[in-house]
Amino acid sequence: MDPCQLPGCLRIGVDPVALHLGGVSLYWYGILVAAGFIVGVRLALIAAAAEGLDADQLLSALLVAALLGLLGARLYYILENNPGHYLDPAHLGEALSLWQGGLSFYGAIFGAALGAWIYAARYELPTLRLLDIGALAAPLGLAIGRIGNVVNGDVVGYRTHGWGVEYTSSANLLLPLRALGHTQQPVGLYEVAVDAALFAVLLYLYRARALRRGQMAGLFLAGWATGQLVVQAFRDTPPGWGGLKAAQVAALPLIAGGLWLFLRSRSAVPARQAAPKTA
Secondary structure, three states, X not given: OOOOOOOOEEEEOOOOEEEEEOOEEEEHHHHHHHHHXXXXXXXXXXXXXXXXXXXXXXXXXXXXXXXXXXXXXXXXXXXXXOHHHHXXXXXXXXXXXXXXXXXXXXXXXXXXXXXXXXXXXXXXXXXXXXXXXXXXXXXXXXXXXXXXXHHHOOOOEOEOOOOEEEEOOOOOOOOOHHHEOOEXXXXXXXHHHHHHHHHHHHHHHHHOOOOEOOHHHHHHXXXXXXXXXXXXXXXXXXXXXXXXXXXXXXXXXXXXXXXXXXXXXXXXXXXXXXXXXXX
């Protein structure tokens, strides 16, 4: 086996437990997901102020979206990974152990979008504007949260010959045994890079006032799902329908939906009106 050496390979032996508070273990994954949410909310509030939206209403909408997003993320993960085990009363506590990992970002997107739509419909808020603001903030929050997967090592890539990443801690109970002590594709880092790049593109377009209402949300869906279609090709999961993996199949309707929303919104009003000129 080829040795893992910098700069082509990164050894990771970080304990996924950041600290112990009494009998409670605080995981890096939970800390980073929370940090990503806080940063995303802060960015959304800044964008809302620029759009002239009420900050309190936006914050309420974000909290509803986050709650349903978290619920959707966990439910999607459970449905994908042995639902009978998690629904067994003897293991019901594991279904609620969100801080250890086990969240599907597909489920998070579905749940958050549903939450935002429900809140906007209930209080007669501009749905597309809310979705656009959420789409701007989401990839930054996702990039930060994905670092938690890098620490956990629970996103396993195909084996490589001495490059990528290698997980070395046998005490990491979240690390699949097949991933211990072997170099592999750094899929978790790919995820971080894709989300960060998507955020940079959307931020540029937002500042350039280049989009109409709804197009930011459409680009986010299509861009994020396209990234998943590519990144999942390097993940060590079994192929299924048509040679595609489950996550790749799930990406296809998101790409189609995002493109539909982008094209449908071409006739909408500009997302941000040009700032008035001053003498």
